[in-house]
Amino acid sequence: MSPTYLGGSDRAASSPYSLTVEIPLELVLSGWYLTEPKLSPDRRRIAFVERWRGAAAILVVDVDVDVDLERPGPARMLSFGPDPAPGRGMGGGCFSWLADSTGVVYAAVDGELWCVRGLGLRRVTDHERSARAPWVCGRFVVYVLDEAEVWLTDLDTGDHRRLDDGRHEFCFDPAMSPDASVVSWQGWSPPAMPWDGAERVDCRDPSGRADLSAWRPAVGAVQQPGFAPDGTPTCVHDGSGWLNVYLGDRAAVSESAEHAGPTWGMGQHSFVVRRDGSCIVARNRAGFGTLSIVDPAGGVIDLLTDVVGVHGQLSMVDDRLVVLRSGPTRPPEIVLVDLAAPGRPGRVVAASGATAWRDVVLADPEAFTVEHDGVELRARRYAAGKGRMLCWIHGGPTDQWQVDFRPRVAYWCSRGWDVLVVDPRGTTGHGRDYQQALNGGWGRLDVDDTAALIRRAHAQGWAMPATTVVIGGSSGGLTVLGLLADHAGLVAGGAASYPVSDLAALADATHRFEAHYTDTLVGMPGAPGLEEHLHSLSPIHRSDRIVAPLLVFHGTDDPVVPMAHSVALADRIRRGGGDVELVLYEGEGHGFRDPVNQRDEYSCTEQFLSRFLGGN
Template identity: 30%
Template sequence: MAQVRSYGEWPSPITAEAAAAQSGGRNWPAVVGPETWWCGADPASATVRLLRSVDGAAEPVPVLGAGWSVRNLVQGYGGRPYLVVPGRQRHTLVFTEHRDQRLYRASVLPLGATEAADAGDGASARPEPAPLTPVADGTWYADPVLGPDGTEVWCVRETTRSATGPDDADPAGRTSRDLVAVPLDGSAAEDGSRLRTVARSHHFLSGVRPSPDGRRLAWIGWDHPRMPWETTDLMVADLVDGVAVDPRRVLGGGDVSVPQAEWADDGALYAMADPDGWWNLHRITFGSGADADGGTGGGADKPECVLPMPRECAGPLWQVGGRWFAPTRHGVVLRHGVGEQRLELWDGSQLRGLAEGWTEFGDVSAEGDHVVLIAGSPTRGRTVLRIPLTGPDPDADADSDTTPGAPVECDPAPADPFAAWRSTPERRIAPGPHGREVHYVYYPPAHLDCAAPEGERPPLLVHVHGGPTSATSATPNLEFSLFCSRGFAVASVDYGGSTGYGREYRERLHHTWGVVDVEDSVAVAADLAALGLADPARTAIRGGSAGGWTTLAALTSVDAFCAGAVYYPISSPEEWTYDQTHDFESRYLDSLIGELPRDLERYRSVSPLGHADRISSPMVVLQGADDFICRPDQAERIVAVVAERGLWHRYLLFAGEGHGFRMSESVSRSLRAEAELYSHTMGITVTLD
C-alpha cells in the first residue's frame, strides 16, 4: 500500500551527489572504422574524456591517459575538438587540450591492438601526444579536418589579444578568426610561422570543409551584430596551392541562416538553410572543367531546396562545427521535427526511418556505411548511437538497396538503480498571451510507493533553459527526477526565442527579451495549475545564464513565483555588452533588446537590477568565479540589493567554475541550496539525503 505523504517530502534514493555524478554529457561522436569515438564530460575530474568502443560490447575505453581534457574555448562555448584519421596499424588523432588550448597529435593503436599491447608487457598502450601548435595565450583552435594533401589539418583559429587599456577593452576589436593549415609533422609547435592562413572572410567562422577532389573549400561566416541563427554566409572558394581564392557567397545573407554545409562524394554541396522559415536541406552543384586561369569554372548553380518541409532539420550554431546531417553514399542522414524529432535517410526520392523509438538527435556524423550520433527518448537517456546503413547481410552487394541495420548503443547504461523514481517527460503546449502557443516539457511527480493526500497539488519548478536561443529536451533528467521523486512537478519551457519550431517562433524574442520569456514561463505555470497538476502558491522558477536572466526578470515583474533559483545570470543588460562579456555574445542584445544608446530606455525597463527593489520572493544565486561570459559582478550586484533589503537569500560562489558547472561538488551544493530555498518558501521539508 502506498505511503501517504505531502508532495515535496517523499523519501527518495536520488541524492544530490548522485545527480551531480551524472551531470556530464556526451558529444562529438565519430566513426573510426569499426570503432565509435565520442567526448564525455567527467564531473568527478571536471575534464572531458575522449572515449571509444566497438558495437557497445564492452565498457567504453578512454583513448588518452588521465589528465587530458579534450575541449576548446573557441567562440566561448567551444567547437568540435578532435579529428581521427583511421589507419590499419595506427590511427592519427589530432585534438585540442583544454589546459593550454594547443593542438596535439597522437598515434593511437586500434582497440584490439591496444588490448594486446596492455596484456603483453603490462605497460600502458596509451599514446603520448605531441604538440602541433605553439604556446600562445588567447589562441584557440576548433573543428580540425584533414587538408587535401594529407600533410596538414585545417581548422578555425581564434586569437584574442590582451587589452592595452580601457579604450581597448571591447573583445570584438581584439578578436580575429581565420582558417589555418597546421602541419602534421609538428614543425609549427616551436615555430608559429609554419602555420599557414588558408582563408579569411568574416569576424566569425565555422565548418571548414575541403571538397572531396581538393579543388574547392567551403565554410560559414557571419559578422557582428548578427547572430548565426539570424544570418550567415555560406562561402565557397577555389583552392590554388593550398589557399582559398575568389571566395563567393553561394547561400545565405539577408535573413537566411546556414548553420552547416557538407560535401557529398559527387561534388555537390549540401547545406541547411531557412529562406522559407525552416532549416531545410539545400543542394548546390558546380560547373565542371577548368577555366583558363586555373579556376574550377562554371560557378555554382542556384541553390535548390531538395527536401522542403515545415519542420526544423538543424539547430543554432552555438559551437563551431556543429552537425545535424551527414551525406553518405546511400543518401543524406538527417533529423527533423517540431519539438519531437525523427532520424531518417533521404535517398533522393524518399525518406526512410533509421531509429524508431528515439525522438531526440544531435551531433550527426557519418563515414563509410555507418552513421553515429547522440540520441535520446522520453524513456531512455541520451546515448551514443551507431547505425549501419547497409543492413545485416555481410554478403549483400555494397551498392544494393538494403534495409539499414538496427541501431547499436555504444555506451549502454548499466542497470539504473533509480529507474522506479525517474520521471518520464511529456511534450505539451500551453495557451500563451496574444493567442500564441508555448511549447514545454512536463515532468510529473514520480515515486515507487508514495502518494500525496487527496486534494493536494504538487509544488512546481518552472525551468528556463539558457541561450535564450536553445531548446529543452524530452529525455530523462536525473536532476529533475531528484525533485520529481520527492513529489515536485517540473516544467521545462521552450519560450518564444527557442529553436526547434521555425524562425517565426525564435524571432518572438526580437526586442522583447525580459517580456516574452517571462510571459511564456507564467503561461506554462498557469496551464499546469488550471489542469490541477501544480499548486500555484508553491510554484518556483529556476534557470541558468539566459535562464538566470528570465528568473530574475520574472521575480522583478510578476508575482507568479514564490522563489527563484538563479544560476550565473545576467542582471544588468545595459552593462552586459561590449567589454563586459565575450566576443561572441557582445552584440547579442542588439536583437534581443535593442541598440545602445538609442534604446537605452528599453534596456532600463527590463533590467532586473534596475527593478531589484520589486523582488519579494526569496532566492538562491549560484555563480562560477571564473565565468567570463556572465561575470560574477552580474550576480553579486543583485545579491547586494536583496541583502540590503533583508530578503532571505543564499549566494554561493564556486572557485574554478566558469559558465556552467563542471565539478560534481559544485552541482551537488547548488542542488542542496535549492532544496533549502524550497523548504523555506513552500512550507515543506525537502531533504536530499
C-alpha cells in the same frame, strides 16, 4: 500521449506520473559522459571522447566488419598525449580521423593540435593560441584559430597558411571537399549572432590561389557547411523559415521541423549524406527528436523509434552509421546502425553514466500549447502529480531544453515535483520567426510568455501559485527575476543561477562571443531611447517589486555575467525589504564544476523549497 518508461524497466506503464523513488544526488553528479563518436574511414573502428571529473580522453572501439554488429570490441584509450578538449552535449570539434584510419588529429587543452598514430605522438601546430575543429582530408588538416581564423596545414611537410581574409570576426566548422579543392566554413560578424546571419564561405584552391566567396539566404543563416560524397555542397539553413538540410540549392525535405540546434559551439554534425543522395537527419519537432532517413524524393523513414529522446553527432561510412543519442533518463550513448538493414535495431556500442540510470522510471514529457499575444507558446511537462511544480526556463535565450538527458529534471521529479520546461519566444526548435520574435523585447516578452504558460498549468490543476517555484540560469535567470517583479502572486518564489539582471552593464562586460548579443535582443547602440529601454527591461531596476523569496547562485569568476551584478541585485532587494539569499562560489565561472559546490547548490535549493513550500 501515453508514457514510455525509459531505462530498461520492466514495470508496467500504469500511471502517467513518474515514480517518486528518490534519485540519489551522487548519481546525478556522477558525470561520466561520452560525446563526438566518429567512424574511421575504413569503418572498422569508432572513436569517441570521454569526459569524467575534469579529465578527457579519446577512446576507440573495434567493430569487425566480418562479425555481427551485436559484438563490438571493448573500448580502449587512443589518445595518450595532452588531454583532448571535448565539445559539450551534441557539440564536437575535438578530433578527426587520419585518412588511412591509423590515428587521429585532435584539439588539446593546451590549444594546439596533436596527432596520434600508432606509437607516434607529435604536435601538429605551434600557434600558442586556441586551435579547434580539425578536419582531415588526405594529407591536409583545416582548423580554426581563436574562433576567428581558418588555417590549412600539410601533415607531411608542416607547411601552413591562413585561408580566411578577415572579413568575418568569427569562423567556425571548416570542412574540405572530397577532392580537397574547396574548403568551406561558417562565418559571421557582430552585431549578428550566428543564428542571425552567418554565411557559408567557400575557399577554392586552398593550397594555391585561395579564391573566396560567401553566400547565405536572403533571410536566414547558414551552419554546418560541408560536402556530399560526390562533392555537392551541403549545409543547414533557415531561409525557408526552418533550419532544414540542403544539398546544393535543394532541401533534403522542406518541413516545419528543425534539423539542427543553435550554433553555440563547433562540430554539431546533425546530418550525413549517402552516396545515393539520401540523407540521415536528426530532426527536432517542438523539442522531441527523431532520427530519419530522407530519400532523394523527400520521403521520410524514422529510425531508432524504440527510445524517446534526441540524436546528434552523426558519422557515416558506406552503410554504417553511428549516432549519439540521449533521453530523459538515458545518459548519452553511442549507437551503431546498419543502414543496409534499416528495420534492424541499433546496437549500443558505449554508454555514459552509471548503470543505475537504467532503474530510473520517468514518464515521457507531455507537450502542450497556449495562445498568448497572437502567438502559440509551447512547453513540456514532466509530471509527478503531487500538486507542486518547478517551472524551468532555459538559458541562452537562443536555445532549447529538448527531451534529452536532464539529470536535474529527473532528480526533482523523483522528489514529487512536476517540472514544466517552457519555450518562450526566442527559443529555438520552432522555426526562425519564433526564435527571432524576442529581438527587441528580451526581459519583457520572455517574462510574459512564461507567465502565460504557468497560468495555463495552474488552470489545468497541476499546481497552484503557492506551490509553484520558477527556476532558471543566465538568461533564464533574467526571466525568473522579471516574473517575480512583474507577476507578483503567480509563483511562490524563484531560484536564479548567475542571472542577467542589468542589461546595460552586461553589454559592457560580457565575453567576446556574446559581446553584441544585446544589440539584437534589446537594441542597437545609438538607437533613440535605448538607454531607457535597457533600464526598463533590466530587473535590477525593478528590484523593489521582488517580494517573493529569491535564491541566487553565482560564481566569483564568471566571465559572462559578472558576480558584481548579483551582489548589487541582492543588496537592492534587501534594501527594499525583500527576502533574498545570495550564495557565491569561489573560483567558479558561468556554471559550477566543483563537485563540492554542485552538492551545495542542490542542498541549498532543497532547503529553499522546504523553507517556503513545505519541501517534500
